[in-house]
Amino acid sequence: MKLILAIVCNDDSQSVSSALIREGFFVTKLSTTGGFLLVGNTTLLIGTKDEEVERAIDILKKFCTVRNQVKKPDAAFGAGLTNYSLPEEVSTGGATVFVLNVDEMLKM
DSSP states (O other), X not given: OEEEEEEEEHHHHHHHHHHHHHTTOEEEEEEEEOSSSOOEEEEEEEEEOGGGHHHHHHHHHHHOOEEEEEXXXXXXXXXXXXXXXXXXXXXXXXXXXXXXXXXXXXXX
């Protein structure tokens, strides 16, 4: 048994969770906040059999797209402009996926 933790962009969370549910996966959604852009993410908890992990990952790959976004500068508060205070374009989206072994799962 495996537990897949998938951290996905909020923009992708509805479509990917719907696709996983359509394919018979049980999905729990948690609202989370990322540390890089300080924007909302969704963490999906997916419990599945070992042999179904690749199928779940394929669905995540299909629906979690990478996109470019402008990162707003940090507030300088009188410190003046630096290279770190200018807007820059960064890649966001996609998914960060952890696959963990589960010794036991109980559904009550």
